Amino acid sequence: MRRYLPGLLLVSPALAIIVFLFLVPLAGAVTGAFQDADGGFSFGNFIKTYQLYSNDILFTIVIVALSALLTAALSVAIAGYLTLGTSPAAVAILRWLYRWPLFIPFIVVGQILRTFLAKNGLMNNIFVATGLITPLHTVGFLDWRGIVIAFVWKQTPFVTLLLAGAMASIDRGTVEAARNLGASRLRILLEIVLPQAAPTLMVALTLSIVTMMSVLSVPLMIASQSPTVITVDMAFRINAYGDYGVANALGLISLVLTGAVAWIYLRQTMRENAR
C-alpha cells in the first residue's frame, strides 16, 4: 500500500471530482426517479412518465436509431472511398471536405440548420431560384427530419474519422489480393475492409448514440414542439414545473436505453473474441 501512496495522492483530486460531480448526481437521478413528492418510495413518476411521454420515448428511439443508421452508411461510404479511392486528387479533396462539421459546436449546428432548413430558409430559396420547385411547394424540415439531419451532419465526420483510421491500418495484402482477382471496389469494401474495421465502427456509433441522447440544444432549436425527444421533455419538466421526479424518471430511461446499446455492443465483442 505504501508504494502506491504517492500515485494515489496525485490522482485523488481528479477522482474526487468524478465522485462528487458524477457518481453522487447519478445516484440522485436513480433514487429521485423512485421518490414521490413526500420522499417515499413509489413508481408514480414512471406511471406519469408513461402516460405523458411514452410517444416521445418511442420518438427518441426512432430518431436516434435512424440517425445512427444514416451516419453509419455515410461514414462507411466516405471512409471506404478514402481508403480504396484510386485518384489521389479526389481522395485529398474528400479528406479536406468531410471533416468541417467535426469541431462545430452543437448549438451552432442547431442555429445554422434552423435557418438553412426552414420553409423560407436558404435551401428552399436556392431550389426556388434555380427553378427546381415553386414557392408553393417548399417544405420546411424543422421537425423530426431536421433533428435527424442535424445529428447526421454533425456525427458523420466523427464516425468517419475513427473508421478511416481503422480502415487505413488493416492488412493491405488481402485488399491487393482481392483486387488482383478482379473484385470490384464495392465488394472489397463490404466483404474485406468493413468486417475488419467493424469493431471501430461499433465503438464510434455507440459514442455517437450517447452524444445524440445527451444533446439538448439541437432539438430545442430545431423542433421543440410535441412530439419531440426526451431531452427537451426533461428540461421542460424542470423549467416549467420544477418536477424532478418525472425528469429523473425520463433521465433513468435515457440511461437505460444507452446502457442497453452499450450492453449489446459488449456482448457482441465478447462473442467475437470467444470465437
Add this chain to the structure above:
Amino acid sequence: MSVLAETAAPARAAAWYWIPRAVLFGLLAFIIFGPLVNLLLWTVTEKWYFPHALPLEYGFSYWGRVFSPRGNAMGSLGTSALVACLTVFLSLLLAIPAGYALARLRLPFRSLILLALLVPNAFPNLPIYVNIARLFYQIGLNGTILGVVLVHTTHGLVYAVWIATAAFGAIEPELEEAARSSGASAFRAFRDVMLPLAAPGLMASAIFVFLESLDEFTGTFFVGAPDVTTLPLLLYTSAAGGNYQIASITALILLVPSIAFMFVVERFLRADVLANIGR
C-alpha cells in the same frame, strides 16, 4: 499519330471519371457549406424576407450592436472567456499530477482509473446535470461562475487527464532518471525536465478543454442560467427571440476558434502522443 491517340484515350477516360465525382463532391460541399454560408449571410443581413433567395440589404449594423460596450454580447463573451480560462486552469491543476502519476508511478487499478474518468462522457449527461443543479442549489453554487466551472471541468477532465497521461508517457524515462541521478530533487526533475517536454501535449489538452467549455450548453443551461449567460446561452435566447442576426454573429464567434483548432490540432498533438492516448 497513333501514339498520340493511344495516350489521349486513357486521359479522356480519366476526365470522364471526374464527372460523377464532381457531382458527388458538389453535393457534399453544398450540404456542408450551404448551412455555413447561410450563417455568414445572416451576420451581414439588414433585411431579408421570403421569397427572396438572398438578403435585400447588407450591412454591419448588428455587429455594432453586438460589440457595443453596453450590448449583452460583450458581457457574454467576457463570461465565456472567464469560465473557459478558469476551467482550463482547474482541469490542468487536476490533470497534470494525475497524468504524471498514471504515466510514471505505481498505481493499483490503473486502467480502471483511466476508465472512471471516461465514464461521465459515456452516459447521457442531461440527467446528471439536472441533479448537479439540484445539489448546487442547496449549497448556493447555482448561478455562480464557480458552479459552471466545476460542471465544465467534470466534462473536460477526461480529455485533460488522458492527453496529459499520453504526453508524460511519451517522454523517455531515461531523461527523468538522468536528472534525478545528477542530484535533482523529484520536484525539480519534474519541473525542469518533464513539464517542458510534455508542454505541447498539455497545450493540446488545454485547447481541448477550452473549446469544450466555450461550446458547452446543457450544463450551463441548468446550473448557470439565468445568472451566468455564456455565449451559447446568449445564442439560444436570441435565436428563440427570433433575432437571427445576433444569433448568427454569436454563432460565428463560437465557430472561429473551433475551425481554427481543426487546422492546428495536428501540430500540437504529435503522432507519438496521439498513439498513447487511452493507454
